[in-house]
Amino acid sequence: MDYQIAFDLTARPEQIQPVYGFYALFLAIGFGLLALAMFLQRRRLRSRNYVLAFSVFWLGFTAFMIFKEIEDTSYIRSQVQRKAFATVEGCLDYFQPGDPEGSKTTAGNERWSIRGTEFDYGQGEVRRGYHLVEPRGGAVHPHTRVRVSYVTSDFYGRREIVKLAVAQRACQPAPHINSK
Numbered sequence: 001m002d003y004q005i006a007f008d009l010t011a012r013p014e015q016i017q018p019v020y021g022f023y024a025l026f027l028a029i030g031f032g033l034l035a036l037a038m039f040l041q042r043r044r045l046r047s048r049n050y051v052l053a054f055s056v057f058w059l060g061f062t063a064f065m066i067f068k069e070i071e072d073t074s075y076i077r078s079q080v081q082r083k084a085f086a087t088v089e090g091c092l093d094y095f096q097p098g099d100p101e102g103s104k105t106t107a108g109n110e111r112w113s114i115r116g117t118e119f120d121y122g123q124g125e126v127r128r129g130y131h132l133v134e135p136r137g138g139a140v141h142p143h144t145r146v147r148v149s150y151v152t153s154d155f156y157g158r159r160e161i162v163k164l165a166v167a168q169r170a171c172q173p174a175p176h177i178n179s180k
Contacts, residue, residue: 003147003165006139007130009080010149010163016077019126023066030059072155076128079151080162087163089147090114091171095140098123098133110134111177114146119159129160145170 009016033055040048079085092112099108102124109122110133121131129150132138140146149163 001145001167001170003145003167005163006166007132007161007164009129010083010085013077013080016073016080016128016162018066018069018073019128022126023062023069026062026065027059030055030062033058068155072153073128075154076151076160076162085149085151085162087147087149088114088117089145091145092140092142092174094177095142095174096177097135098138100133100135110138110140112140112146112174114148117159119148119150119161121161127160129162130164131161139164139166141168142173142176143169143171 033051037048037052037055040051092114093116094111094113096109096111098110098121100123102108102122106120106122108124109120111118111120113119121127121129121133123131123133123136125131134141145167147163147165148161150159150161152159
């Protein structure tokens with residue numbers, strides 16, 4: 001089978017990094033809320049305690065998520081470095097193209113399966129692995145034969161695609177599913 005590599009983190013595992021910029025945004029919002037709470041405290045306004053409590057909660061939750069993200073990313077990177085990832089190959093069992101604009105829920109995610117192993121990712125997601133949906137130029141189509149290597153994220157419980165090789169028009173079109 002003549003596969004073409006569409007995505008590969010296995011050759012350069014050092015590229016598997018947390019998305020620090022994404023979390024920096026949430027930290028900035030938390031510190032902004034904390035500054036607002038201090039401003040309200042000086043003015044002795046009534047809502048000062050609620051804003052302070054919320055900003056402390058926001059910063060604590062964000063710090064927890066950053067810690068878990070770093071821990072999970074380290075796990076995935078170490079699995080790739082040790083070549084301890086799973087690989088599955090074949091024609092698609094089913095296929096649902098993703099929403100090209102992304103969505104705030106998983107309803108717009110691209111979904112497909114090979115030999116019962118399901119993959120699910122969305123255009124708007126912040127992920128370490130492959131997540132380019134078909135309408136935005138993704139490599140997976142209903143008639144594609146796929147060889148995919150992945151690591152299952154312990155924290156998120158999802159399969160992170162670390163290598164994707166495709167052979168276009170090598171299979172009968174997979175049935176389309178629609179869970180929207």
